Amino acid sequence: MAFFRPRVSREAEVRYHADLEISKSFPELLGTARKAERTLRELQAVDADEVELLGAGLAFDKALTEALRAAEAGQRATFGVRAYDDRIARRKAKATPAGAMWTAEVERLRTLREDNRLWGIPRLPRPVPAQR
Numbered sequence: 303m304a305f306f307r308p309r310v311s312r313e314a315e316v317r318y319h320a321d322l323e324i325s326k327s328f329p330e331l332l333g334t335a336r337k338a339e340r341t342l343r344e345l346q347a348v349d350a351d352e353v354e355l356l357g358a359g360l361a362f363d364k365a366l367t368e369a370l371r372a373a374e375a376g377q378r379a380t381f382g383v384r385a386y387d388d389r390i391a392r393r394k395a396k397a398t399p400a401g402a403m404w405t406a407e408v409e410r411l412r413t414l415r416e417d418n419r420l421w422g423i424p425r426l427p428r429p430v431p432a433q434r
Contacts, residue, residue, distance in 0.1 A: 314386035325376030359423035377404035
């Protein structure tokens with residue numbers, strides 16, 4: 303007697319393998335984000351002008367976004383192929399130690415990026431239009 307085992311979709315397999323490739327670059331991207339953060343913090347410590355802080359804050363935001371995308375890809379790849387199509391499998395995979403580790407890392411990076419967007423990137427004052 304043969305048992306029916308539903309196969310995953312071809313699209314899920316393709317996305318899984320793409321996420322595996324993207325997640326391989328996570329350590330390098332995280333290192334780049336750390337360097338950008340160090341540069342930003344050093345500029346903040348020496349009280350640099352707002353233009354330099356703006357550039358460093360935007361560079362840190364870009365590096366964090368790339369690292370976050372790689373972490374999200376690693377999270378999805380860790381969950382497995384079935385998790386792309388099945389929300390139950392995705393939820394079960396989050397409860398594993400590896401899934402919980404990736405989920406915590408993604409949340410940490412999201413929080414760090416949001417904090418940088420709120421407080422790390424200075425807003426340059428806009429000129430006030432002249433009254434007629």
